[in-house]
Amino acid sequence: MASRADAAARRQALAAALLGRTHVWQEADARAARFARGRTDDAADAARLADDYRLLAHDVARARALIPASRTREYLESAYARAHTTLHHGAAHAGSALRRLFLEETPAAVRWLAPYLAWTTLIFVLAAFAGYALVHRYPDLIALFASPATIASVDSGKLWTQGLLNVVPSSILSVEILTNNIVVSLFAYCLGFLFGLGTLYILGLNGLMLGAIFAFVGQHGLAGELFKFIVAHGCVELSVMCLTGAAGAAIGEALIRPGSGGRLESFRAAAMRTGPVLLSCALLLVGAGLIEGFVSPDPRFSLATRILIGVGYWCLMVAFLSGRLFARRPRQPLTVHG
């Protein structure tokens, strides 16, 4: 009985001694926070952080044994976790994270997606040909792909895009278009989650619609007008759709054919590998939406200007996605000429 009381007293004394070190934990936590926010790069402080880490590990082990169900133990665990993260992963800067995303992660993801991009582009083109052939052979099928208002407008000999700016201001048009395009592209990506079938559906449907509409307006002699409307923004818009579709297809394949790590791990790896392209794609679609709102419906722009804008923006997209747009040139080594 007495020895049990002694053990309890001993535990209480040890716990009290442990709690007496609170100010040390506080200092260690504050130091870890300074490093995590990048507010200091003092070497002596960094050495102290390494000492703090060992000290906190020691105290955590004691707290787990002596005071397991206490908030002090929880606080100590958090301080230890913060010191661990700071020591092993360094400071987190939003700016450098974004720079790394655009300069390294996005180009790497695009390179990795190249085979998927070839396949999704092929699927999109084949779907467009299929849509064209269907409506060319059975003109009534256009009702499946276009709204009655669009059909009526083309039947009366003009594109639905003519006079669009008289109805809707360019800014509203741009916002509507870019929002819709970003949502469609994100769906093309995310629906890869359904073993790639969702991605296939979105790519196929958009390809079919494009081909069908071209066949329909061609029958009314308006294909040239439609091309003139699409060319400025469409080069990038369709490329981005194929790229996000490629990313969705990669996710679908990861789920259909998981590696040795299992389906969830394979899905996670594919999503992480392809995810960096999303922000670039969204930014490119904002540009395409602005062109579609301000340039495409404006009759003052000639075909040559539109082609120049479309091709120019597409080249910019290629430079942006390959990381060449913001890449720094390597410095020339200093040479001495004798």
Next chain:
Amino acid sequence: MSAPLAELTVDSVTGIDVSLPLAGPGARSFAFIIDWHIRLVLGLAWYAVGTLIWNGGFSLRPPLPAEQAWIGTVIMPSLAIYFLYHPVVEVAMHGRTPGKRRVGIRIVTRSGATPGAGAQLVRNAFRLIDSLPVFYGVGLTLMVWTRESLRCGDMAAGTLLVYERNATETGLVQNAAQRVGRLDTVGAEIAADLLERWPGLVPEARIRLARQLLQRYLGADADLRDGDELQWRSRLERLARP
């Protein structure tokens, strides 16, 4: 349904693993609701202030026909605040948002680190799936059914939500440290917490909690005679004195 996993455990070179308690659907939903209110209020505030300035008087009616400058300066920023809140704030605040901070949770990778911008974007892109068909139906179902309370975005980005005790806990821990005497550590923490919150509690709650604590630690020796609040406080302080 599998039992919820309480903690994320990360190996450490010290031999003492780092242990991070996982946040469940309740804490996550609470944080989301706080953030939803914040972004809604901010978006509406931008709209209201912008429209008042635009109209030059007390009227929230949009200009008809809608002018491009009004759309560019009032509508688009309001929509951007509402829709881009999560990705922008989470990247800027290293895996936290004001709602998450209020609840005391943050996003981490499986190694316990702050996720990079790519992972945060993937996590947010998959909100499209998680929000289907309505009110985050897919996300909530997945959170309830997975061991680590993950939604689709977390699975894709390899992230988890963990609790963190921030520096505001330090004061409480310090107070508790000063009160370890007759009490054990947990009792000292409760006493410190109760004395700290004393002014904010209603009188009945103060007396009830003080009575319970005295009974628990002093048993038959506890002085539980009726008295006013000051007497109960002084009894509690005597108990908590080292």
